[in-house]
Amino acid sequence: MPEDRSAVRPLTDEDIPAALDLIRLAWPDIPRRAQEEMVRRDPWRAHQRSFGAFVDDRLVSHARFHYRPVRYGTVVLHMTGVCEVTTHPDFRRRGLGHRVLGAALEWMRSVGRHFVMLYTGVHAFYSPLGWGTIEVPLHYLPVRSVPTLGRGAYRVTRLPAVHSARTLADMYEQTCGRHPISLIRTPDYWEQWPHWGKQNLWFGLLEDEWSVAWLDDKPVAYGGLNWSLKRKGSPSIHEACVLPGHEEALFDVFDDLVERSRAAGGDPLELNLPNDHALVRRLEDVSEPSSNTSAMVQILDLPALLEALRPEVERRTSTLTRSAKLRLASPLGAVTIAAAPGEFVVSDTEAPTSVELTSAGLASLVLGFRPVVELCAAGEITAAAEAQKALGVLFPCLHTHYWQIDHF
Numbered sequence: 001m002p003e004d005r006s007a008v009r010p011l012t013d014e015d016i017p018a019a020l021d022l023i024r025l026a027w028p029d030i031p032r033r034a035q036e037e038m039v040r041r042d043p044w045r046a047h048q049r050s051f052g053a054f055v056d057d058r059l060v061s062h063a064r065f066h067y068r069p070v071r072y073g074t075v076v077l078h079m080t081g082v083c084e085v086t087t088h089p090d091f092r093r094r095g096l097g098h099r100v101l102g103a104a105l106e107w108m109r110s111v112g113r114h115f116v117m118l119y120t121g122v123h124a125f126y127s128p129l130g131w132g133t134i135e136v137p138l139h140y141l142p143v144r145s146v147p148t149l150g151r152g153a154y155r156v157t158r159l160p161a162v163h164s165a166r167t168l169a170d171m172y173e174q175t176c177g178r179h180p181i182s183l184i185r186t187p188d189y190w191e192q193w194p195h196w197g198k199q200n201l202w203f204g205l206l207e208d209e210w211s212v213a214w215l216d217d218k219p220v221a222y223g224g225l226n227w228s229l230k231r232k233g234s235p236s237i238h239e240a241c242v243l244p245g246h247e248e249a250l251f252d253v254f255d256d257l258v259e260r261s262r263a264a265g266g267d268p269l270e271l272n273l274p275n276d277h278a279l280v281r282r283l284e285d286v287s288e289p290s291s292n293t294s295a296m297v298q299i300l301d302l303p304a305l306l307e308a309l310r311p312e313v314e315r316r317t318s319t320l321t322r323s324a325k326l327r328l329a330s331p332l333g334a335v336t337i338a339a340a341p342g343e344f345v346v347s348d349t350e351a352p353t354s355v356e357l358t359s360a361g362l363a364s365l366v367l368g369f370r371p372v373v374e375l376c377a378a379g380e381i382t383a384a385a386e387a388q389k390a391l392g393v394l395f396p397c398l399h400t401h402y403w404q405i406d407h408f
């Protein structure tokens, strides 16, 4: 057997230049500076970690793991986003990529992360490690025939991302931040984001500007044009929010985004928004539904996640018509949940009824991506009718979307 001269370890600041060289090889379209800002300006930099594999002390495989807290009702969930997973072309298919991710998964569990998300085109690389593919809804609008939705009642301006931190932070809190499940974005997040979002084809804004609607001097709605993750070089609306009481302003923002999309030659315009979003509902008749299957998710510690969710799930038990005891069995482990009005208990005991879930089915159910009925129809969950009913009450579809904003 030849001697193994490889080692896997977390990276330090001194490794950053070598990591950026490796990343540049895989994604030459994204300026090195934009990649560097992502490492150095991440709002949760202290919780971020990169791992690498070295052969003869040379960095040849790399992956970065960003921390993102998610608000789920009154609970905070700890999410990791994965990006820049790459192995030098000369060192591929030697198991180095899997070793890097394996070390990172161990670390994520040790620091109490609940789940981990990523976007990829290489699903077969991630699925053996426990990730499952989820379907994210998209809608396409032929730009030439998009109707004007607003009445021009609100003045719309375009605000450079670097100058809009405070405006956006406040509006986000009062809009997206109030959704049942949302990405937590602190004032520092808004300060840092434009720097690493800038020029970055994955999360940057077209022209680095937000469209903002105003009532006198008060900002009441905003929206941005990002790049589509599905159609390269095409614009996409990923985020458009409005304060309660000013719903019309969202339509004025939308009209401005369409104008900008036309100017950028983008056709069709993509809506990457949840199915319960006002724009998706309003444009239902003129848009073409589609989906993106590049997102993958993995729950890292199911008992810990269910325990964290307990206060929220317990609240829902009041609408249960009868008590339920279910064994949730997935490739990532099994756990028993017992629910009765006012009570939700997570244990490792036996249960009379078993529910089979794929990795994606489990995450989609527990994190509110899709309704249980749909997940059963798609073969992601196998459950008897009575069990489906109970799961639907305990884990309703929340149209989870807002964590997608960072695209890791």
Ligand SMILES: CC(C)(COP(=O)(O)OP(=O)(O)OC[C@H]1O[C@@H](n2cnc3c(N)ncnc32)[C@H](O)[C@@H]1OP(=O)(O)O)[C@@H](O)C(=O)NCCC(=O)NCCS
Binding pocket: 026, 061, 085, 086, 087, 088, 091, 092, 093, 094, 095, 096, 097, 098, 099, 119, 120, 121, 122, 124, 125, 126
């Ligand atoms: C994807 C990538 C990181 C894999 O790195 P790697 O070090 O070669 O991966 P490993 O050797 O650990 O692969 C382990 C297993 O994953 C699967 N796998 C790896 N690369 C794959 C690919 N390109 N397509 C399908 N399956 C793949 C295989 O099952 C492989 O086992 P095998 O070699 O015994 O068949 C590497 O090909 C790469 O850098 N690609 C370009 C950048 C990229 O696309 N990154 C992913 C972005 S999300």
